Amino acid sequence: MSGFTQPVPPPVEPQLISEQLLRVSQAENRWKTLFGSKTFMFWAFYSFMSLIVLGFDLSIPGQVLAMPAFNQQFGYLFNGTYVTPALWQSLWNGMTAIAQCIGALCSSWICNKFGRRASYAFSSVICIIGVGIQFASRDWKLMMVGKAINGFGLGGCFCFGPLYVGENCFPELRGFYLVFLNSSIVYGQLFLALSAKWSQALPGNASWLTLLGMQWIFPVATIALMPWYPESPYWILSKYNDAPRARRELTRLYGKQNEDLIERRFKELQVEVAVITNLSKEVTVRDCFRGSNWSRTCLTFLCGSTQQVIGTSFIFGYIGYWASLIGIQNPFNVSIGVFVLGFVGNSIAFYTIERIGRRPLIVWGLLLMWILLLLIGGLGFADKNPGALSAVTAFLFIWAFIYQTTLGAGALSFSSEISDLSLRAYTQPLVTIGNAGVGWIFGFTCPYMINPDEGNLGARVGLVFGFFGILAFIYVYFYVPETKDLTYTELSYLFDTKANRRHFPEAIARHRAEMDAAGIREVTGEDDIKLEIHHLEKV
Numbered sequence: 001m002s003g004f005t006q007p008v009p010p011p012v013e014p015q016l017i018s019e020q021l022l023r024v025s026q027a028e029n030r031w032k033t034l035f036g037s038k039t040f041m042f043w044a045f046y047s048f049m050s051l052i053v054l055g056f057d058l059s060i061p062g063q064v065l066a067m068p069a070f071n072q073q074f075g076y077l078f079n080g081t082y083v084t085p086a087l088w089q090s091l092w093n094g095m096t097a098i099a100q101c102i103g104a105l106c107s108s109w110i111c112n113k114f115g116r117r118a119s120y121a122f123s124s125v126i127c128i129i130g131v132g133i134q135f136a137s138r139d140w141k142l143m144m145v146g147k148a149i150n151g152f153g154l155g156g157c158f159c160f161g162p163l164y165v166g167e168n169c170f171p172e173l174r175g176f177y178l179v180f181l182n183s184s185i186v187y188g189q190l191f192l193a194l195s196a197k198w199s200q201a202l203p204g205n206a207s208w209l210t211l212l213g214m215q216w217i218f219p220v221a222t223i224a225l226m227p228w229y230p231e232s233p234y235w236i237l238s239k240y241n242d243a244p245r246a247r248r249e250l251t252r253l254y255g256k257q258n259e260d261l262i263e264r265r266f267k268e269l270q271v272e273v274a275v276i277t278n279l280s281k282e283v284t285v286r287d288c289f290r291g292s293n294w295s296r297t298c299l300t301f302l303c304g305s306t307q308q309v310i311g312t313s314f315i316f317g318y319i320g321y322w323a324s325l326i327g328i329q330n331p332f333n334v335s336i337g338v339f340v341l342g343f344v345g346n347s348i349a350f351y352t353i354e355r356i357g358r359r360p361l362i363v364w365g366l367l368l369m370w371i372l373l374l375l376i377g378g379l380g381f382a383d384k385n386p387g388a389l390s391a392v393t394a395f396l397f398i399w400a401f402i403y404q405t406t407l408g409a410g411a412l413s414f415s416s417e418i419s420d421l422s423l424r425a426y427t428q429p430l431v432t433i434g435n436a437g438v439g440w441i442f443g444f445t446c447p448y449m450i451n452p453d454e455g456n457l458g459a460r461v462g463l464v465f466g467f468f469g470i471l472a473f474i475y476v477y478f479y480v481p482e483t484k485d486l487t488y489t490e491l492s493y494l495f496d497t498k499a500n501r502r503h504f505p506e507a508i509a510r511h512r513a514e515m516d517a518a519g520i521r522e523v524t525g526e527d528d529i530k531l532e533i534h535h536l537e538k539v
Contacts (some may be wrong), residue, residue, distance in 0.1 A: 001487050004235065005341055008422060013302045016264045017456065026343070028535075030172045030173060030354060032365060033170055033172065034111070034173055034176065036258060036261060037170075037254050037255070037258055037261055038255070039253065039258070040168075040169065040253055040254045040255075041177075041253035042228065043230065043253055044165045044169065044177050045180055045228065046222070046225060047160070047161045047164050047165050047180070048119070048157075048161040048165075048180045048181060048183070048184035049184065049218050049379075050124045050127055050153075050157045050218055050222045051150065051154065051157045051158060051161055051181070051184040051185065051188075051220045052184045052185070052188040052218045053127055053131070053150070053154060053157075053188060053215045053218050053219060054154045054157070054184070054185050055156065055184065055185040055186060055188020055189040055190075055191070056188045056191070056192050056211070056214070056215050057147070057150060057151070057154060057188075057215075058188075058189065058312075059188075059189045059192050059193070059317055059319070059335075059339075060192060060211060060212075060315075060449050061089060061317055061318060061321065062095070062318040062319045062320040062321045062335065063090070063192060063193070063196040063211060063320045063321075063332075063335065064195075064196075064208040064211060065089070065318070065320070065321035065369070066086060066200075066320040066321045066323075066324045066331050066426040067196075067200055068082065068209045069205050069206075069207050069208060070205075070207070071083060071084050073138065073205060073212070074088065074140055078452065079167050079446075079452075083451065083453055085453075086447035086453070086454045087447075088140040088419055088452040089374075089446075089451075090444040090445070090446075090447050090448065091122075091144055092140075092143060092144055092147050093313075093439075093440065093444055093446075093447075094440050094443060094444045095147060095148040095151065095427070096147045096151035096154075096436075096443075097151065097436040097437065097439050097440030097443055098436075098440060099146075099147075099148040099149070099150075099151030099152040099153035099155060099300075100151045100158065100436035101155060101432060101433045101436050101437055102152060102155065103123065103152035103153060103155025103156040103158075103159075103432075104155040104156065104158060104428075104431075104432035104436075105427035105429050106152075106156065107122075107123060107155065107156035107157075107159040107160055107429070108426065108428065108429045109157055110122060111159070111160060111163060112239075113241075113413065115231055115232070116160060116163070116164045116231060116232040116235055117226065117229055117231050117232075119154075119159075119160050120157070120160050120164070120222070120226075120229075121222075121223065121226050122156065123153045123154075123155075123156030124153065124157065124219040124222045124226075125153070125219070126149060126150075126152055126153030126156070127150055127153035127154060127157070127215075127219040128153075128219045128220060128223070129149055129150075129357045130146050130147070130148070130149035130151070130152070130153055131146070131150055131212065131215045131216050131219075132146070132215075132216075133145055133146030133150075133217075134146035134147060134212050135209060135212045135213055140374050147339060150215075152438075153219070153221075153308075155429075155432050155436065158251060158431070158432045158435075158436075159429050159431075159432055159511060160182075161180070161184075161410075162181055162416035162428060162431070163315075163416075163428050164232055165177045165178065166178060167232060167234040167235075167272075167424070168232055168233060168234055168250075168253060168265075170261075170264075170265060170268075171268070171487055172354075172485070173354070174360065174417055175353040175354050175413050175483075176350055178410045178412065178413035178416050178417065179350050179353055179413060179494065180410045180460075181413070181416065182261075182346060182404070182408045182412050183346050183409075183411045184351070186339070186342050186343055186346045186404060186408070188218075188341070189342065189485070190336075190339040190343050190411035191384060192211060192214075193332070193335040193336045193338075194336060195210070195211055195214055195341045196211060196320065196335065197319050197333070197336055200209055200332060210538050213474070221298070221464045227505075230249040230250075230252040230253045231249050232249070233246040233247070233249045233250040233253065233269060234273065235269065237269055237273045237282055238277070240441050243270075246266070246267055247262075250265060250266055251290075260378070265457060271322045272488075287423060288419075288427055288430075290311050291416060292492075292495040292496050292497075293419075293420050293423060295495065296418055296419055296420060296427075296495055297419065297427055297430065298416075299415070299418050299479065299480065300415050300418055300419050300427045300430045300431055301415075301431075301434040302475065303362070303411050303414055303418070303434075303480060303538030304411060304412065304415040304430070304431045304432075304434035304441050305434040305435060305437070305438035306362070306366065306407065306411055306472045306475075306476060307407060307408065307412075307435060308409050308435060308438040308439045308441075308442055308469070309442075309465065309469060309471070309472050310369050310373070310403070310407065310469045310472060311373055311462070311469070312401075312403070312408075312439075313367070313439050313442040313443050313446055314442065314450075314461060314465060315338070315396065315399065315400065316338075316342075316400075316445050317443065317446065318446060318450060319331075319334065319335050319338050319396070320332055320334070320335040322450050322461075323393075325450060325456075325458065326380075326392070326459055327389060327390055328393060329391075334393060334396070337393075338347050338396055338397060339400070339450065341397050341401040341404075342401065342403070342404040342408070344401065344404075345400070345401040345402065345404030345405035345406075346404040346405070346408060346409060346442075348393060349361070349404065349405050349408070349409035349410070350405070350409075351404075352405065353409055353410060353413060353484075354484065357408045357482050358413060358414045358480075358483050358484060359480055359481060359482040359483075359502075360482075361410035362406065362410045362414060362476050362480055363473070363476050363477050363480065364406065365403070365407040365410065365471050366407055366469065366472055366473045368402050368406075368469055369399055369402055369403055369406075369407065369469065370466055370469035371472055372398060372399045372402070372468055373399070373462040373463070373466040374462065374463065374466045375395050375462075376392055376395050376396065376399075376462035377459060377460050377461070377462030377463030377464075377466055378457050378462075378463070379391055379392050379395075379459055380392075380457070380458045380460030380461070380462065381460065392459050412431065414480065414483060415430075415431040415434070416431055417483055418427065420488070420491075420492060441462070446461075476480065477502075478501065478502070480501065481494070481499075481501040481504040482505055483504070485533065486508060490508055493508075493511060494508060494511075515533065
């Protein structure tokens with residue numbers, strides 16, 4: 001992909017550039033702004049609605065594999081019980097993950113070329129087709145094709161949502177709205193677990209076909225509401241330099257009753273577009289791997305992948321099936337418990353991510369989950385003991401709650417905002433690739449670790465993820481910075497000056513004090529904006 005040139009935006013009304021580019025997030029007004037923009041909140045949730053299917057897709061193996069009818073349809077007899085071969089499970093998971101990566105890359109191009117709405121609509125239609133093929137499949141090969149097509153659409157949705165919401169929300173609420181990315185997955189997982197508890201009692205193939213068919217609800221609803229969905233004002237300004245149209249779409253996005261908020265956000269968008277216009281004229285995908293952008297690209301990829309190395313593909317993907325294998329009674333109830341606690345934890349994260357910040361949630365959440373995985377793995381050596389099984393269940397519940405409160409929300413939000421402003425459309429797919437790509441490795445190997453006709457590790461699989469978890473903790477402790485209350489320009493300054501990753505808040509406080517002491521002159525037109533941007537980026 002080549003870089004795209006953007007027209008220079010119209011002159012911005014006289015204002016202090018420090019108010020627009022180096023805005024200290026208005027923490028005291030954050031929640032007032034949030035509750036004053038309920039229309040935007042609705043569209044933000046809508047932007048992730050098709051992605052609820054990803055929650056289904058990630059967790060559906062653990063539900064359907066616990067249903068005898070599914071194993072009888074796709075499996076073979078092993079010790080008197082039907083078992084779906086690990087190879088077929090691995091191929092289903094692997095093809096889905098690979099297709100997600102390809103879908104994310106294609107979505108990035110569609111977003112820039114044809115607009116954000118076109119990308120979302122296209123990806124949602126692909127999901128509908130993929131689910132239809134899965135629903136019609138009665139052999140493992142056609143199921144693999146359906147899961148791959150659905151994965152392609154989900155990769156596009158995963159790339160689109162954070163891009164659209166992140167570029168149009170207020171900076172001080174960026175973390176809050178990006179939590180919707182993880183929330184959509186959590187909602188899908190919870191809806192699936194509740195549905196599986198009911199559908200397991202249906203006769204024959206209806207037990208698992210019902211779960212597959214329920215995936216249609218969300219992309220179909222997305223397409224139904226698409227005619228009223230506003231195009232991204234940011235994209236309109238950057239692509240066509242059409243300020244009146246961008247202002248109209250921004251009004252639709254926030255609601256006519258929020259004139260003050262619309263005016264403030266529109267001015268911010270004008271300056272943000274001026275920044276990216278100044279910086280991205282010669283930008284290509286290769287710039288993601290040059291200079292300070294290289295370290296930011298690594299953070300985008302690696303932080304997104306930490307969710308997989310700490311065990312999500314194992315716990316969320318196979319919880320029902322795995323619980324039945326190790327002898328836990330009522331495995332579907334265990335699934336519901338895990339996802340209900342995950343839902344509660346994710347709801348708390350909407351508040352904590354802006355109050356506590358991203359780094360503490362990611363770092364200390366990883367440490368706590370690593371300890372729990374070691375405990376679960378250790379208890380696997382006493383899996384015939386009823387007390388040990390009860391303890392494993394309790395630790396799973398605690399793990400799910402901590403994950404969704406900390407790493408689940410924090411890592412995806414962080415990965416979606418850490419890249420350079422001018423490279424955001426290129427780096428956003430890396431969040432998908434990091435998450436789905438590493439997920440492909442564990443998704444492919446998990447069936448071999450837990451299937452009774454293969455590794456049959458039981459709860460001891462926690463030790464495998466515990467090993468990778470401590471490596472992830474060491475990395476995030478030393479390299480993941482805090483991004484709360486930072487503008488994109490401030491992030492660029494901190495990376496360009498090689499500030500200590502663990503001390504970003506202190507470094508930016510000193511920088512803000514220096515800028516305040518030096519004073520920033522007013523800007524009155526395009527040339528002044530360009531000169532001031534150049535000055536600020538070189539400071």
